[in-house]
Amino acid sequence: MAMNRMPTRTRKAMWVGIAVAVVCSTCGAANPDPDATQAAPAVFDPQPWLDDLEEARIAFSTRYAGLEWEVFGRDHDITASFATARERILHAHDDRDAQAAFVRLMSSFGDRHVQISWPGPSAAGEVQAAKGFSCETLGYTKRMQAGPLVALLPGYKPLEPPAGNVFPIGTLLRRGRTIGVIKIPIFTSRGFPALCESAIQSLKIDATKECDEACQGRIGVWGDSRMTEQLEAAVKAVELAGATTLVVDIAGNGGGSEWEGAASRMLTPIRLEAIRNYFMRGALWTRHWVGLEGELRDAERKARGEDKEFLGHFVEMVEERKKEAETPCDASPLWEGKQPACAFLGDAFFTTGFLSSADPETLRAKPWASLVFNPMQYPYHEGVWRGPLVVVVDGGTGSAAENFAAVLQDNRAAVIIGSPTVGAGCGHTDGGAPTKLTHTGGIFNLPDCLRVRRNGVNLSFGVRPDILVGLRGGDPPKHQAFLLDQKLDDALRAVQDVQNTARE
Numbered sequence: 001m002a003m004n005r006m007p008t009r010t011r012k013a014m015w016v017g018i019a020v021a022v023v024c025s026t027c028g029a030a031n032p033d034p035d036a037t038q039a040a041p042a043v044f045d046p047q048p049w050l051d052d053l054e055e056a057r058i059a060f061s062t063r064y065a066g067l068e069w070e071v072f073g074r075d076h077d078i079t080a081s082f083a084t085a086r087e088r089i090l091h092a093h094d095d096r097d098a099q100a101a102f103v104r105l106m107s108s109f110g111d112r113h114v115q116i117s118w119p120g121p122s123a124a125g126e127v128q129a130a131k132g133f134s135c136e137t138l139g140y141t142k143r144m145q146a147g148p149l150v151a152l153l154p155g156y157k158p159l160e161p162p163a164g165n166v167f168p169i170g171t172l173l174r175r176g177r178t179i180g181v182i183k184i185p186i187f188t189s190r191g192f193p194a195l196c197e198s199a200i201q202s203l204k205i206d207a208t209k210e211c212d213e214a215c216q217g218r219i220g221v222w223g224d225s226r227m228t229e230q231l232e233a234a235v236k237a238v239e240l241a242g243a244t245t246l247v248v249d250i251a252g253n254g255g256g257s258e259w260e261g262a263a264s265r266m267l268t269p270i271r272l273e274a275i276r277n278y279f280m281r282g283a284l285w286t287r288h289w290v291g292l293e294g295e296l297r298d299a300e301r302k303a304r305g306e307d308k309e310f311l312g313h314f315v316e317m318v319e320e321r322k323k324e325a326e327t328p329c330d331a332s333p334l335w336e337g338k339q340p341a342c343a344f345l346g347d348a349f350f351t352t353g354f355l356s357s358a359d360p361e362t363l364r365a366k367p368w369a370s371l372v373f374n375p376m377q378y379p380y381h382e383g384v385w386r387g388p389l390v391v392v393v394d395g396g397t398g399s400a401a402e403n404f405a406a407v408l409q410d411n412r413a414a415v416i417i418g419s420p421t422v423g424a425g426c427g428h429t430d431g432g433a434p435t436k437l438t439h440t441g442g443i444f445n446l447p448d449c450l451r452v453r454r455n456g457v458n459l460s461f462g463v464r465p466d467i468l469v470g471l472r473g474g475d476p477p478k479h480q481a482f483l484l485d486q487k488l489d490d491a492l493r494a495v496q497d498v499q500n501t502a503r504e
Contacts, residue, residue: 180243255399
């Protein structure tokens with residue numbers, strides 16, 4: 001989740017991972033005097049870590065949207081988890097042990113977006129960075145891309161993709177049917193440095209100068225737009241190759257941005273209904289609603305007739321949500337395993353914005369379209385693929401990729417095959433609100449929103465496939481492909497049954 005309405009602001013759901021860079025603050029320098037008595041090692045002081053643990057507890061109470069779900073959805077005794085972390089810090093021998101106590105605390109929470117990192121040692125005599133930028137310094141890297149899984153199945157034949165296309169495509173011949181295959185390695189253009197390089201060239205951006213937020217926004221919009229066009233081209237290419245069923249491989253895809261909302265709608269003729277979204281009350285979402293209100297009021301002033309009335313209605317709704325965000329809900333009862341006296345979260349409508357679904361052609365000419373339905377920030381067309389759809393997921397599928405699979409599953413628009421996904425939930429809005437621990441420098445970023453599926457289940461539980469396959473992350477890719485191959489025909493039969501039911 002991520003709430004993203006570029007180019008005005010960039011809001012991208014983060015991929016999953018807990019990064020820990022170990023530092024040793026108690027390691028002393030060697031004594032320069034060989035005759036001097038070696039100084040005793042410094043005694044570890046747990047107090048700064050305990051102070052920061054309390055700071056972390058306050059942050060969880062005021063910034064973590066999943067706290068109520070942890071207590072009542074996962075039966076997580078959060079007070080006991082913090083008490084255990086306190087004991088580990090008290091019995092720690094050094095900073096390394098104390099850091100491990102924090103890491104284990106974070107991993108006790110079910111949402112994989114809960115993560116912590118530690119500052120590394122600063123390099124002495126660091127050379128001042130040269131002016132200008134590169135795609136690498138902007139964060140564009142191929143390392144985000146997931147490797148292929150379906151392409152490893154026997155009988156897979158790669159197709160030559162359209163020029164410059166970032167989506168690997170191919171076909172499988174199964175029981176006389178041609179199956180089209182498209183791999184989506186990541187749901188953000190930041191995973192494709194070539195798109196960034198093309199954007200710089202096409203937009204005539206001077207890379208010898210600094211690239212500010214507006215500059216990065218232009219590159220991102222250009223890249224995401226090319227991804228949209230290229231996914232459409234990939235669909236048409238496999239269709240031209242005779243595919244009657246489409247398999248979309250998002251195994252290992254760690255997420256990305258709201259682009260998944262456009263991508264999912266391109267792959268089915270069904271007008272998808274989005275997942276509900278809820279927000280954490282507080283300063284971050286207050287700023288979000290204030291910014292959105294300003295944009296809507298500006299659009300309302302320029303609008304005429306029904307459009308003006310339509311936008312005015314949303315302005316009123318934003319004003320209500322802003323008041324919710326400004327009114328905190330006391331989380332104290334949750335630490336005692338009790339329900340708060342107020343609604344812990346506010347209602348943020350849907351992952352797609354105010355509207356759960358919309359006809360893109362109706363909104364296409366509206367300059368304010370993406371303010372009310374965020375897939376409209378991308379030049380997508382609904383139902384580019386109109387046949388049976390199978391989506392492959394695994395334990396590395398997370399965040400935005402989970403939303404992609406979940407919305408297709410909830411709308412009975414695809415059959416999901418593979419193993420349960422990560423369980424990364426919503427993510428961080430407007431970049432989130434990272435907390436830097438005062439004494440030890442640890443930085444953690446807590447999910448500020450929560451997504452609830454059609455069946456009432458938090459998306460942080462992950463996506464349970466319709467056809468389960470025993471895929472394990474540590475298994476060699478070829479073995480995973482072997483296991484998937486044993487179950488793929490089950491998915492193909494199931495998706496055909498769905499199609500037949502839809503026609504009746």
